[in-house]
Amino acid sequence: MSDFLTRMKQAAQADKKTIVLPEGEDPRTLEAARTILAEDLAHIVILGDPQTIDVPGATVLNPKTDERCEAYAQKFAELRAKKGVTIEQARAQVMDATYFGTMMVKMGDADGLVSGACHSTADTLRPALQILKTAPGTKLVSAFFVMCTKTPEFGADGTLIFADCGLNIAPTADELAEIALASAQSWTSFMGDVEPRVAMLSYSTMGSAGGDVAKKVQEATAFAQERAPQLALDGDLQLDAALVPEVAALKAPQSPVAGKANVLVFPDLEAGNIGYKLVQRFGAAEAYGPILQGIASPVNDLSRGCSADDIVGVVAITAVQAQMSSR
Template structure:
């Protein structure tokens, strides 16, 4: 059983209500049809009758709840809720109504805030910023969270590295140029995500073009300092570095470059030094190794609100729905 199939089984054990606000994209309805047929999530789709008919034609999503903000009995209450949540920013009822009617991600997040849903999956036709902004304004961060970040869950076929070919790459979608402290928090958050989602121990490699001081540069120093902070602040996780990619995942290289490391040669969580490296890295693996890639999955939001690559397939959305259900089970 592959990774996502395993997560679907976990999701079935305690189904959650997941909102899909992108009714202007057929991939949403294709994914909803699969999730409902396989019965691992309850699905809510936000959209107008016209969009439902246009983009859902020929697909069976009859078990989904369809909500049109223009006619829903809850809309006025959600307008009031949004005004209350944003009153310090001067939000007016007119502005709140416009946001809810024109950007369904706001309506989806208000449903979660209200307890009417457990999570949201969006981003197939919106940027990460458009997905994250309503989440931060309405759902806000988990108590004690220092940084909201993201990871990509990758399953590489015929791969002996990582956790039988399963990896989390972070951060690939959100934090542009993290400081040492931010990198240490990304490492800890992703370790926690891996262990909850996969049920096995995270082994976190902090990546660099240097291994254990083999090169000298400010970029290397940043990662080395992040490793030090992560070990001090999060001793419950196995985190090591700085490590080059081959030293992180290939045992024979690790024996030469980082002997004695409990992570080198065994890493299943890869933390990249900046967003450029992370985003390029995961897309290289996805396209050249024909890996399945799911996310960006967000970490640090008070409820599960997850992003998608705009190049995603409907199968990718199905996978992120399953991840979101399993995340919601822990809330």
């Protein structure tokens, strides 16, 4: 187990939060719930059929029959009134497990939600944006992976953040800057004893190549540096220049980030998604996420290829996010 995950688990145990798992029909979810309870990481609510779910210590609720359905429907109708949602539509909507679970977070009956083992990112994100909204001051919701690699010379003893690898398909320069700043803040939240060093990745290093993508990354770097001049952030940087000191000395000798980056910001979702999966599969890295940033309360997505252990890790991270949001 990585040092990062050990840190997250210890923090989760110190102040236990209630996390909802809406996918009670998924065997990986049930296996993860048993592990979470055995390790005392969180209070767990599983949504599904109490007659078929056997996880001692968990609270199992049926969204279709729970006594809170009407109160949740009334609140959901109120939240979505401007969109023309009627109370009848709201009653039907909150019977969906992910909507019901998100309403639990909204109403203070839970502290966070983890879903996506058998649902798409859109299925997890849509109710979160409709019900919880974005955090104050947030322009963009984005996603990152915490990558715990077997290469301690990179990042913080092998741990890095990769963003955005799960949500924004083709971010503009302004959006890329927002992703970079949010990711730096997320790094600080989890790894407060290590300064974030953000590399804005491209196929170009410090303008060495032309093209629209490299230009976008250069503009995004300028926007981010203007908004957070104190942050160690630089670009455009090729991956090897961002991580390898010897390459950085040749390609970007004046950069405060090159050769020692721990937050990697990819130019688009295609690069980010392929990049994290290459590191995960070829490098046997632990990949926790996609972790969502910018939502008012902690809601996190899972890769549909996740394992039960992956779910345990994301629940621990979500619990820590809930601790931070309650401060």
